[in-house]
Amino acid sequence: MTRYRPAPEVGVIDQDDAVYVARLPEGPVVVLAGTAAVVWRAACDPGEGTVADRAARSVDQDSTTIAPAVDGFLADLVERGLLAPGAD
Amino acid sequence: MPAEVVERIPPGVRLEMSRAGVQIMANRIGVRLLHIKGAMTDPALGPRIEGTDVDVMVDPADIPRLHRALLAGSWTVYSTFRNNSSFEHAQTYFHPDWGHLDLHRRFPGIRIADDRAFALLWAGHGVSSAAGVPCAVPSFAAQAVLLTLNAARAAFPGSAAERIWDALDGPARKDCLALVERLDAQVAFAAARGDLERYAHRREYLLWKVTSQGGTRTQDWLGRVRAAPTLGARARLVLRAPLVNTERLGHKLGHAPGAAEIAREFVVRTSRGARELGRAAVARMRPGADRSRRTASAPVSAAADPEPAERGGG
Numbered sequence: 001m002t003r004y005r006p007a008p009e010v011g012v013i014d015q016d017d018a019v020y021v022a023r024l025p026e027g028p029v030v031v032l033a034g035t036a037a038v039v040w041r042a043a044c045d046p047g048e049g050t051v052a053d054r055a056a057r058s059v060d061q062d063s064t065t066i067a068p069a070v071d072g073f074l075a076d077l078v079e080r081g082l083l084a085p086g087a088d
Numbered sequence: 089m090p091a092e093v094v095e096r097i098p099p100g101v102r103l104e105m106s107r108a109g110v111q112i113m114a115n116r117i118g119v120r121l122l123h124i125k126g127a128m129t130d131p132a133l134g135p136r137i138e139g140t141d142v143d144v145m146v147d148p149a150d151i152p153r154l155h156r157a158l159l160a161g162s163w164t165v166y167s168t169f170r171n172n173s174s175f176e177h178a179q180t181y182f183h184p185d186w187g188h189l190d191l192h193r194r195f196p197g198i199r200i201a202d203d204r205a206f207a208l209l210w211a212g213h214g215v216s217s218a219a220g221v222p223c224a225v226p227s228f229a230a231q232a233v234l235l236t237l238n239a240a241r242a243a244f245p246g247s248a249a250e251r252i253w254d255a256l257d258g259p260a261r262k263d264c265l266a267l268v269e270r271l272d273a274q275v276a277f278a279a280a281r282g283d284l285e286r287y288a289h290r291r292e293y294l295l296w297k298v299t300s301q302g303g304t305r306t307q308d309w310l311g312r313v314r315a316a317p318t319l320g321a322r323a324r325l326v327l328r329a330p331l332v333n334t335e336r337l338g339h340k341l342g343h344a345p346g347a348a349e350i351a352r353e354f355v356v357r358t359s360r361g362a363r364e365l366g367r368a369a370v371a372r373m374r375p376g377a378d379r380s381r382r383t384a385s386a387p388v389s390a391a392a393d394p395e396p397a398e399r400g401g402g
Contacts, residue, residue: 011108011219013101020101024221025109025161027185029097 002050004043004074005086014041021082030082035059039073043083100138103127106186107142108219117157119150122209123223124192125238128216130231133255134248141180141188145209145226148193148202155179158189169193171333174312196299197237197276199292199317205271209234229263232256236264237273240280240300249280291315305360 006012006021013020019032019040032040035055042054049063052070056063077083107123114121126139146154158181159165166182175196181189194202212227226234232252239248256264268277275287279296287293295311297303303311309325316322338344345353 006220009112011105011221013104013219015098015101020097020105020219022105022109022219024105024112024219025186027105027109029102029105029185031096 003046003086004051004078004083006044007078007081007084010082023081030080036073039070040077040083042070043074043077044086099140100127102185102187103138103140103142104218106183106189107223108221109186110142110144110189111218111221111223113157113161114144114146114150114154117153119154119157120147120206120210121145121150121154121224122206122213123216123218123225124195124231124234128218128223128225129235130225130228132228133231133235134251141190142186143178143190143192145192145195145206147206147210151191151193154191158191163189167336167339171336174308195234195237197240197273197279197296199272199275200270208267208270227263229256229260229267232260232264233267233271233273233277236280237276240276240296246280246282249282253281 007023009024011020011022011024014037017033017037019037020029021032021040022029038058039051039055042058043051045054047054050067051074052063052067055061055070056066059066074083078085104127107128111121111123113119121144123143124145125143127136128143129136161183163181163183163186166180166188169176169179172178172180173196175194177194177196178190178192181191183189194205198205200208209226209230210224212230213224214227215222216225217223225231232255235252236249239252242248253261268274275284275290275292275296276299278284278287279300284293284296284300287296292311292315294307295315298308298311313322313325316325334345341349
């Protein structure tokens with residue numbers, strides 16, 4: 001899976017250096033800062049390649065190096081109900 | 089939500105999430121609501137003032153269902169319709185994570201029935217977004233009307249009302265005035281725009297004179313009695329006048345008021361009312377005093393009055 005979208009009933013606010021996401025109306029608000037924000041944006045970005053590829057371009061890293069951490073983080077966001085797999 | 093996480097969330101983010109959460113809650117139970125004021129205002133009507141709470145106007149028929157859903161979602165009633173403001177237009181809820189929510193069943197200044205007013209405002213509504221969640225908002229003209237009516241209860245209504253009016257082009261002004269007419273909101277609208285004297289013959293004239301220009305609590309109360317649409321509503325206002333607003337007193341004290349505190353406040357309220365009535369009687373008896381009904385009970389400026397009426401919240 002190379003593309004994701006916010007899960008239904010999830011609020012997203014991308015502001016300054018952070019992305020704030022919350023399952024609504026229950027919450028809580030989860031703050032994604034730094035690399036976490038980069039991965040969220042890359043996951044929801046309709047660009048080419050894998051999420052790790054797109055994130056790597058933003059942090060100037062090799063995608064194969066960061067891929068395991070990115071995939072693990074994405075799985076965590078999906079498990080929390082914040083992110084859902086989207087159409088390729 | 090852990091405290092350390094809450095502290096990192098900017099107030100504006102929390103408010104926007106709260107707004108989106110209320111919308112999702114309403115969607116789940118099929119409740120129609122309109123997001124009004126604050127950040128949901130069309131930017132063409134002036135700078136968006138974020139505010140500190142979420143404001144929604146709810147289909148009156150849906151209020152009981154939304155109320156139950158809010159309580160089930162850990163919201164508590166902070167202030168009831170009856171005690172929130174003298175207009176009794178909004179009920180305030182509080183949630184430890186999401187803050188305050190003002191649930192409006194009507195908007196001060198609108199005289200037609202609540203259900204008809206909501207239907208008019210719902211017709212032609214638009215959609216805005218909060219945290220990516222689509223939220224229903226009133227039409228541009230309806231927003232202009234509501235903001236103007238809201239300005240009538242502000243400290244300097246004229247400047248805000250003129251700013252809103254200046255933001256409207258010819259067709260939008262026509263739509264705005266037509267809606268004011270259909271909502272029977274001409275008096276409050278005129279009060280906001282400094283044109284209240286045109287409506288000196290209307291029963292709600294004194295209420296909006298006091299609301300927009302200031303006055304004593306007694307004048308405010310008299311204005312409400314005169315403006316009440318039915319005899320029953322007038323009787324209710326008269327009977328409630330000396331009663332203590334225990335919710336407001338509790339918020340002032342920081343704890344639920346005890347019997348002695350309520351009794352003390354009761355004495356303060358009745359003494360204050362008696363003093364104001366006494367001063368008004370003396371003023372009427374002074375040689376040269378204008379004894380016309382309207383002038384005799386016309387408000388004095390808030391600055392000159394030691395006990396100005398409280399402005400309605402929400």
